[in-house]
Amino acid sequence: MIAPRRPAWARVARVLGPAFWLLGLLVPLLLSGSWISILAIFAIYAMVALSQDIVLGRAGMYDMGHAVYFGVGAYATAILNTQLGWPIFATWPIAILVAALVGVVLSAPIVKLRGDYLLVATIGFNIIFVLALGNNVGNVTGGPDGIFGIGVPHLFGWALSSQGALFYLDWLALAAVLLLMRNLERSRVGRVFRYLKEDELAATTLGVDARYYKILAFAIGAGVAGAAGTLFAVQLASVSPGSFVFTESVTLFAIVLVGGQASIPGVLLGTALMFVVPQVFRGLAQYRYFAFGIAMIVVMVLRPQGIWPRGRAR
Amino acid sequence: MDVVLQQFINGVTVGGFYALIALGYTMVYGVLKLINFAHGDLCILAAFIGLTVLTSGLGGANAGALLLAAAFIVAAVAVGIAGAVLEFTAYRPLRKAHRLSAVVSALGASMLIENGIMLIWSPEVKVFPANLLPDLTWKVGSASISFVQVMIIVGSLILMAALYFYVHHTRFGTAIRAAAIDQDAARLMGINVNRVIVSVFVVGPALGAVGGLFVGLYYREAYFNMGWIYGLNAFIAAIIGGIGNIPGAMLGGLLLGLFNAFAAGYVSSSWQEAITFGLLIAILLVRPTGILGERVAEKI
Amino acid sequence: MTAPAGEGPLLELDRISISFGGLRAVDDLSFRVAQGEIKGLIGPNGAGKTTVFNMITGVYRPDVGAVRFAGEPITGQAPHLIARRGIMRTFQTIRLFTGMTVLENVLAGQHLRTRQSWWQSLLGTPGQRREEAELVERTLDTLKRLELSEVAHEVATSLPYGMQRRVELARTLVASPRLLILDEPAAGLNDRESAALNDTITSIRDGGVTILLVEHDMNVVMNVTDSIVVINFGKKIAEGGPAEIQRDPAVIEAYLGQDDEENAA
Numbered sequence: 044m045i046a047p048r049r050p051a052w053a054r055v056a057r058v059l060g061p062a063f064w065l066l067g068l069l070v071p072l073l074l075s076g077s078w079i080s081i082l083a084i085f086a087i088y089a090m091v092a093l094s095q096d097i098v099l100g101r102a103g104m105y106d107m108g109h110a111v112y113f114g115v116g117a118y119a120t121a122i123l124n125t126q127l128g129w130p131i132f133a134t135w136p137i138a139i140l141v142a143a144l145v146g147v148v149l150s151a152p153i154v155k156l157r158g159d160y161l162l163v164a165t166i167g168f169n170i171i172f173v174l175a176l177g178n179n180v181g182n183v184t185g186g187p188d189g190i191f192g193i194g195v196p197h198l199f200g201w202a203l204s205s206q207g208a209l210f211y212l213d214w215l216a217l218a219a220v221l222l223l224m225r226n227l228e229r230s231r232v233g234r235v236f237r238y239l240k241e242d243e244l245a246a247t248t249l250g251v252d253a254r255y256y257k258i259l260a261f262a263i264g265a266g267v268a269g270a271a272g273t274l275f276a277v278q279l280a281s282v283s284p285g286s287f288v289f290t291e292s293v294t295l296f297a298i299v300l301v302g303g304q305a306s307i308p309g310v311l312l313g314t315a316l317m318f319v320v321p322q323v324f325r326g327l328a329q330y331r332y333f334a335f336g337i338a339m340i341v342v343m344v345l346r347p348q349g350i351w352p353r354g355r356a357r
Numbered sequence: 358m359d360v361v362l363q364q365f366i367n368g369v370t371v372g373g374f375y376a377l378i379a380l381g382y383t384m385v386y387g388v389l390k391l392i393n394f395a396h397g398d399l400c401i402l403a404a405f406i407g408l409t410v411l412t413s414g415l416g417g418a419n420a421g422a423l424l425l426a427a428a429f430i431v432a433a434v435a436v437g438i439a440g441a442v443l444e445f446t447a448y449r450p451l452r453k454a455h456r457l458s459a460v461v462s463a464l465g466a467s468m469l470i471e472n473g474i475m476l477i478w479s480p481e482v483k484v485f486p487a488n489l490l491p492d493l494t495w496k497v498g499s500a501s502i503s504f505v506q507v508m509i510i511v512g513s514l515i516l517m518a519a520l521y522f523y524v525h526h527t528r529f530g531t532a533i534r535a536a537a538i539d540q541d542a543a544r545l546m547g548i549n550v551n552r553v554i555v556s557v558f559v560v561g562p563a564l565g566a567v568g569g570l571f572v573g574l575y576y577r578e579a580y581f582n583m584g585w586i587y588g589l590n591a592f593i594a595a596i597i598g599g600i601g602n603i604p605g606a607m608l609g610g611l612l613l614g615l616f617n618a619f620a621a622g623y624v625s626s627s628w629q630e631a632i633t634f635g636l637l638i639a640i641l642l643v644r645p646t647g648i649l650g651e652r653v654a655e656k657i
Numbered sequence: 658m659t660a661p662a663g664e665g666p667l668l669e670l671d672r673i674s675i676s677f678g679g680l681r682a683v684d685d686l687s688f689r690v691a692q693g694e695i696k697g698l699i700g701p702n703g704a705g706k707t708t709v710f711n712m713i714t715g716v717y718r719p720d721v722g723a724v725r726f727a728g729e730p731i732t733g734q735a736p737h738l739i740a741r742r743g744i745m746r747t748f749q750t751i752r753l754f755t756g757m758t759v760l761e762n763v764l765a766g767q768h769l770r771t772r773q774s775w776w777q778s779l780l781g782t783p784g785q786r787r788e789e790a791e792l793v794e795r796t797l798d799t800l801k802r803l804e805l806s807e808v809a810h811e812v813a814t815s816l817p818y819g820m821q822r823r824v825e826l827a828r829t830l831v832a833s834p835r836l837l838i839l840d841e842p843a844a845g846l847n848d849r850e851s852a853a854l855n856d857t858i859t860s861i862r863d864g865g866v867t868i869l870l871v872e873h874d875m876n877v878v879m880n881v882t883d884s885i886v887v888i889n890f891g892k893k894i895a896e897g898g899p900a901e902i903q904r905d906p907a908v909i910e911a912y913l914g915q916d917d918e919e920n921a922a
Contacts, residue, residue, distance in 0.1 A: 105457070152642055153638075153641070153642070156641060156645055157645070158456075159386075159390075159392060159600075160596075160641050160645045162392070163392075163592070163593075163596060163637065163641065164637075164638055164641050164642075166589070166634075167634040167635075167637045167638045167641075168634075168638070170589075170630060170631070170634050171631045171634050171635065174627070174628065174630055174631045175631070177627070178627050178628065222781075223779055225781075226778065226779055226780065226781035227778065227779060229781070229786075229789065230773065230777075230778030230779070230781070230785060230789070231768070231771045231773050231778055232775050232778040232779070233778065234761070234764070234765065235768065237754070237757070238754060238765055238768075241754040241755060241756070241757070242752050242754055242755075244716070244736070244752070245748070245752040245753075245754070246765070247715075247735070247736035247737045247740070248714055248716075248736050248737075248739075248740055248745070248746055249740055249745070249765055249766055249768050249769075249828070249832065250737050250740035250741055250768050250769040250832070251737055251768055252735075252737045253737065259775055263775075263779070290585075293464055296460075296461070296464075297461050297464055297465075300457050300458060300460075300461040301461060304457075330472075330476070332468055332471075332472045333468075333469060333472035333473060333475075333476060335465070335468055335472075336465045336466065336467070336468030336469030336470075336471075336472060337465070337469055338465070339461060339462065339464065339465025339468065340446070340447045340462050340465040340466055340469065343447075343451060343454075343458045343459075343461050343462040343465065344446075344447070344450040344451060344462065347451055347454035347455060347458035348454075348455070348458075354756075
């Protein structure tokens with residue numbers, strides 16, 4: 044941001060972020076196997092949630108079908124790896140590109156729609172996408188059971204097969220996404236997203252090509268989600284339609300709102316709450332989601348701006 | 358020709374309960390510009406409540422029509438009250454906040470109701486016993502129509518007509534329409550907008566409750582996460598007709614029911630849902646305000 | 658200051674009309690704005706003035722007629738393309754970006770002068786960062802011109818009304834427009850602020866910017882404009898210099914006519 048004066052707490056927060064990330068590097072050394080996978084999954088979902096934030100929290104578009112791009116990336120890697128024998132790292136850029144392209148193609152016809160209508164259209168795309176996956180479209184998606192036997196990434200001949208190795212890969216990717224978000228904030232593209240969210244009409248009279256930037260937001264958000272998708276496919280060594288159903292999109296949507304729109308700590312916190320906590324409280328079994336529903340209502344009513352809103356307020 | 362007629366009958370039946378559920382969405386959206394994501398779950402809650410009443414053994418073995426009526430009334434009243442409670446706890450506190458906060462609250466409410474149903478009634482699919490309704494069918498040309506179908510069609514028509522009359526020919530109905538057009542102006546005209554909102558959250562879910570119980574009786578089953586599917590479909594119906602527009606919801610429900618019935622004949626079942634959503638996207642791209650919806654101008 | 662001979666008008670409205678529903682908001686309106694002049698557009702409330710601005714800036718498309726800028730047709734073009742031609746505007750209701758500082762708001766005006774591509778933005782390349790610093794420099798200069806340096810880091814919408822208007826104005830100036838359209842720039846300002854506004858407007862024009870403004874405050878209109886177009890019910894009822902307009906019976910009737918009727922009744 045361009046403000047030179049920073050209150051004390053903001054200076055502390057700037058250090059907290061990298062500190063938290065560095066702490067994460069100790070995870071494979073200090074924690075047990077199941078915790079390592081949980082945190083690896085957290086890193087992956089955090090990336091997807093941040094990508095959702097680009098479209099929803101920053102550019103202000105009601106995207107409730109974001110799981111599609113996550114799935115496109117995951118399936119791209121799965122198909123290229125298991126059916127064409129591509130090494131994982133080779134599939135990664137393709138997954139990102141294809142996801143971004145899907146983002147462009149899907150968003151282009153609908154970005155002109157008013158908020159609620161856009162929301163419903165994205166839901167529609169999500170449902171059709173999952174249906175297509177389950178129906179084994181093109182005979183490559185493996186139907187309702189999905190695709191198994193996805194390999195591990197190889198780096199200079201080393202197989203990254205251990206939990207710890209995969210965790211580091213995910214954690215580094217998360218750092219890359221965080222850096223990307225920070226660059227976005229300090230750049231023209233990031234600013235334009237804010238203008239569009241705040242007041243699209245005023246933005247256009249200042250020369251902003253709203254349609255271009257809206258599609259760009261979807262493209263970037265989709266690309267990042269696709270990148271996370273590859274990591275997800277590797278983590279689970281499989282992909283199935285059930286991981287990308289519309290309710291996952293709803294969760295991503297809620298994370299951004301509950302955590303705090305356009306707030307990196309907020310989105311990370313939201314991801315932790317919405318994905319990690321249920322994992323941890325699996326013991327509560329059937330009461331989990333009931334409690335969740337109540338929690339969502341309570342959080343929104345008590346703190347509509349989110350738990351950790353962007354910038355000034357805390 | 359007989360196939361077409363049969364599909365037509367099926368389509369109108371399904372259209373009937375879609376219309377009833379769609380009305381709940383459209384009434385709430387009209388007044389609050391909010392998509393009540395919990396609505397579908399409320400309607401399915403009615404199916405469960407109705408089932409409980411119908412299998413309670415009240416009134417003995419030959420309770421028949423009276424028990425059936427009781428089931429509908431209890432379900433509608435209970436869900437109507439639930440709707441009002443929902444408004445009061447999850448939406449009213451967020452009236453001044455960012456619109457999306459209410460959306461998330463609605464999603465939380467949906468989760469809550471869905472899982473509440475699961476906790477109370479069990480995660481398994483509940484079957485509606487076979488002897489709840491008379492096993493009658495009539496011939497219509499070379500097609501046939503069953504008792505439950507007649508009940509649904511007639512019931513839906515009566516309720517829709519009643520709602521239409523209420524909204525267009527009573528003072529309070531006019532207040533509802535006024536609040537839907539311009540809440541602030543309505544308030545300035547002395548309309549108690551809070552009362553309008555509460556009643557919309559009672560009537561909408563109550564109508565949807567009847568629709569939900571119709572769903573249960575028609576398919577003879579109910580499961581706790583049914584709410585989303587029927588909710589989304591009814592929501593699509595509301596959009597087709599023009600969200601916020603009451604006759605639009607009725608028309609949309611009918612059209613969606615017919616569309617589903619006819620598409621089922623030509624498209625494999627695994628793609629059927631895709632067709633429905635494809636229709637939704639097509640409508641959104643070509644005429645997002647729906648068939649009967651109006652363009653609302655914004656003063657710049 | 659009159660236009661150099663041989664140059665056409667900078668802005669030309671050629672018989673434009675628009676209707677909303679059944680209501681004819683603007684009816685067969687034509688006028689020209691010469692290069693370097695300050696033109697006023699006045700009329701009673703609801704006369705259609707903002708609608709005219711919206712048609713010029715691409716927010717609405719006229720049903721009939723043409724709008725030309727420097728001789729080229731711009732009728733119905735999208736707002737961002739119109740901005741690209743060098744036409745900037747302010748709004749009657751002040752449309753500053755909420756939650757952003759004065760600096761961030763005014764920086765927005767430089768959108769068209771920013772060169773960085775989307776991938777440079779995402780990667781944070783040295784070139785991109787350099788450009789960011791330049792943009793901030795230029796913005797700070799404009800803030801200084803309009804005496805807003807002290808509040809550069811305040812949230813723009815938390816400032817007093819008069820200052821917010823200056824911020825909106827700064828946002829348009831930083832884009833170096835050729836034509837500046839001001840929608841009621843003096844609304845909500847006291848006499849002292851209006852006088853300062855007059856000086857600001859004149860100095861902007863002296864810097865080479867042509868200005869078209871809508872205003873109700875006659876202190877501003879009569880003292881600062883070179884010529885005035887008067888509309889009522891969407892039609893032009895008079896056009897000329899400030900002195901002529903003040904004496905024009907049709908104008909007096911339009912503004913004061915209702916009072917006479919009330920007095921007579």
